[in-house]
Amino acid sequence: MSIRLGRRGLVSLAAAFACPFCTGAFAAAPEWGYEGATGPEHWGELSPDFHACGMGTQQSPIDLNGAIPARLGPVSIGYRQVPLRVWNNGHYIQVNVPPGNGVRLAGVSYKLLQFHFHHPSEHALNGKHFAMEAHFVNQAENGSFCAVGAFIEPGRSNPVLEAVVKAMPSQPSQDQPVAGVTVDPMHLLPRNRAYYHYMGSVTTPPCPETVSWVVFRTPIEASAEQIKRYGSVFPMDARPIQPRNRRLLLVSGG
Numbered sequence: 001m002s003i004r005l006g007r008r009g010l011v012s013l014a015a016a017f018a019c020p021f022c023t024g025a026f027a028a029a030p031e032w033g034y035e036g037a038t039g040p041e042h043w044g045e046l047s048p049d050f051h052a053c054g055m056g057t058q059q060s061p062i063d064l065n066g067a068i069p070a071r072l073g074p075v076s077i078g079y080r081q082v083p084l085r086v087w088n089n090g091h092y093i094q095v096n097v098p099p100g101n102g103v104r105l106a107g108v109s110y111k112l113l114q115f116h117f118h119h120p121s122e123h124a125l126n127g128k129h130f131a132m133e134a135h136f137v138n139q140a141e142n143g144s145f146c147a148v149g150a151f152i153e154p155g156r157s158n159p160v161l162e163a164v165v166k167a168m169p170s171q172p173s174q175d176q177p178v179a180g181v182t183v184d185p186m187h188l189l190p191r192n193r194a195y196y197h198y199m200g201s202v203t204t205p206p207c208p209e210t211v212s213w214v215v216f217r218t219p220i221e222a223s224a225e226q227i228k229r230y231g232s233v234f235p236m237d238a239r240p241i242q243p244r245n246r247r248l249l250l251v252s253g254g
């Protein structure tokens, strides 16, 4: 028996392979949020596409405790100054970046797509949450992700967060360039690059379990005022801690 595919069939098949998480784009994406009937405990029921959020066994974030010290190679990060774009996507503030930035972890290269913020932190460190967490979403050729997380605690002013909170719309918006403003994402990373590593998921629907997580042990700082301004728009945009189950959590020595 032969299978005949017309041109359209081939195109849609190709599209499905190229973008495994885009299937929901053809139907109205269900609403989800951080509280009430569309909150995290209901994400898995909101759409068949969100099944992993409820039934997955490798979900993120997790509490980083009891990590096993390991000789992990360094995570090499090549981010550079980028023109600032700010997008209030209704869930958090996201900054999309142009091509040319990326990370390398365990011999695999990932391209930086965007970075965004959560308030308070999503991961916890030995049970402790931080004021905020920055996430860098990097993607490899095969579609898998390397997400890089940095905790943010109150302290000195942070130049990237300053530019972001100054430009961020308080209501959901289009992705907008901010005229004349560039930011260096490296300013959102700690100098000490010791990190936790585990396999997990995207922390928002559809929660795909295709993420190699790197979370730095050392927090970065932002001023209490900057944290407060972000929190005035997003008082709570963090998913609760998920069961670790039988996953390995490693910590690098560096």
Ligand SMILES: [Zn+2]
Binding pocket: 116, 117, 118, 135, 203
């Ligand atoms: Zn995130």
